[in-house]
Amino acid sequence: MEDYIIRATAADGAIRAFAVTSKNTVETARSLHNTSPVATAALGRLLSAAAMMGIMLKGEKDLLTLQIRGDGPLQGIVVSADSEANVKGYVFNPYVEVPDKYEGKLDVSKAIGNGNISVIKDIGLKEPYCGQIELVSGEIAEDLTYYFAKSEQTPSAVGLGVLIDRDTTVMASGGFIIQLMPDADDEIAEKLEEKINRTPYVTTLLDMGYTPEDILKLILGDFNLEINEKKEMRFYCNCSRSRVEKALISLGKDELTKIIEEDKKAQLHCHFCNKEYNFNEDELREILKSAL
Numbered sequence: 001m002e003d004y005i006i007r008a009t010a011a012d013g014a015i016r017a018f019a020v021t022s023k024n025t026v027e028t029a030r031s032l033h034n035t036s037p038v039a040t041a042a043l044g045r046l047l048s049a050a051a052m053m054g055i056m057l058k059g060e061k062d063l064l065t066l067q068i069r070g071d072g073p074l075q076g077i078v079v080s081a082d083s084e085a086n087v088k089g090y091v092f093n094p095y096v097e098v099p100d101k102y103e104g105k106l107d108v109s110k111a112i113g114n115g116n117i118s119v120i121k122d123i124g125l126k127e128p129y130c131g132q133i134e135l136v137s138g139e140i141a142e143d144l145t146y147y148f149a150k151s152e153q154t155p156s157a158v159g160l161g162v163l164i165d166r167d168t169t170v171m172a173s174g175g176f177i178i179q180l181m182p183d184a185d186d187e188i189a190e191k192l193e194e195k196i197n198r199t200p201y202v203t204t205l206l207d208m209g210y211t212p213e214d215i216l217k218l219i220l221g222d223f224n225l226e227i228n229e230k231k232e233m234r235f236y237c238n239c240s241r242s243r244v245e246k247a248l249i250s251l252g253k254d255e256l257t258k259i260i261e262e263d264k265k266a267q268l269h270c271h272f273c274n275k276e277y278n279f280n281e282d283e284l285r286e287i288l289k290s291a292l
Contacts, residue, residue: 003233005051005085006212010223014184015192017220018052019176019212020233025051025087026162027170028235032274035094037164038106039074044162045108045140046079047087048175051233054081057123065120070138072113073098080272086236088272106164109138117143119151141175141202148179155180155189159215161202172206176215188223195219237273244268244277248284249291256288 005020026044029035035043046066054064062083069076073096079089101107115135122128131151135143141160148156160175178196180189199205199219210218216225248256248266259266264281279287 004212005055005231005233006216006227007055007229007231008216008220008225008227010220010225011184011188012224014181014188015178015220015223016181017176017178017216017225018055019174019215020048020052021172021174021212022048022051022233023170023173025233025235026173029089030168030170032235033090033094035091036097037168038098038108038111039091039094039096040164040168040170041106041162042068042074042077042108042111042140043079043089043091044170044173045160045175046077047089047235048160048173049140049144049158049177050079050081050089051085051087052175052177053119054083054087055085055231057083057121059083059124061124063122065118065122067118067120068112068115068135068140068143069118070112070115070135072111072115072138074111074113076115077112078271085231085233087233088235088237090271108140112138112140114138117147119147144177157192157196159199159202161206163203163206172203174206174212174215175202176212176219178216178219192219192223195222237270237275239270239273239275241277245287245290248279248287251291253288253291256284256291260284260288 003022003024008017030040050066064081066079075092077091081087096111098107098110116132118132120128120130133147133150136146141158144158148154156179158177162173163171165171266279268277
């Protein structure tokens with residue numbers, strides 16, 4: 001099954017909702033970065049969240065970046081998404097291992113530790129918007145719930161989950177974001193909160209085979225749910241040799257000359273997709289001409 005996000009409204013527009021299935025995307029990330037199970041779970045949760053938050057952006061060229069930095073052994077996560085649900089991401093320490101919280105439950109919060117989460121939106125303004133909060137749990141879903149309330153003043157419920165097989169491959173991944181709009185009254189808010197409190201964990205729903213549609217119907221079926229859009233999600237890195245060449249040019253003449261004279265080669269690595277770009281001395285001299 002393809003990875004996809006659905007966008008929906010409920011309660012005559014007083015609620016907006018997003019739900020995603022992201023198994024293939026997270027498995028691609030796991031394979032590219034050879035992540036441990038707990039690193040896969042952390043990265044997968046943030047990839048799902050970024051994809052849903054990315055399609056909230058209005059402009060075609062708008063970009064969203066989520067960054068988590070913590071004092072735990074995982075150290076940090078960076079994920080980027082655009083408005084078309086193209087995502088990419090990596091963790092700082094992909095091989096991290098921590099004891100399970102309990103049998104069958106990976107301890108993502110312990111891997112991340114204490115720290116902060118930043119939400120950076122590049123929406124074509126002079127400077128990107130950046131909101132940052134301290135992590136409240138390190139479980140990511142709760143941290144983003146707090147971010148929406150604190151930084152965007154939007155009451156939200158975020159659920160994220162990743163199921164991993166014994167051989168470390170991703171069995172299922174997904175989540176939801178449900179938000180109250182400004183015209184939602186107290187009755188809707190109370191009813192929704194009660195419904196969400198009774199909703200099983202996302203991993204439980206995924207294990208039961210729930211689709212994004214099933215998840216939103218379970219939570220919002222009593223609120224006149226309307227599904228408005230379905231959008232494919234994928235892991236996509238836009239790095240290329242020409243982009244790397246531009247990065248080398250941006251170093252300037254003096255720095256490039258120093259690299260040529262001292263190293264006679266250059267190797268650049270893309271953190272998002274693990275691709276290596278190698279340049280020999282002759283290639284660097286051609287690039288140097290462009291920098292003059």
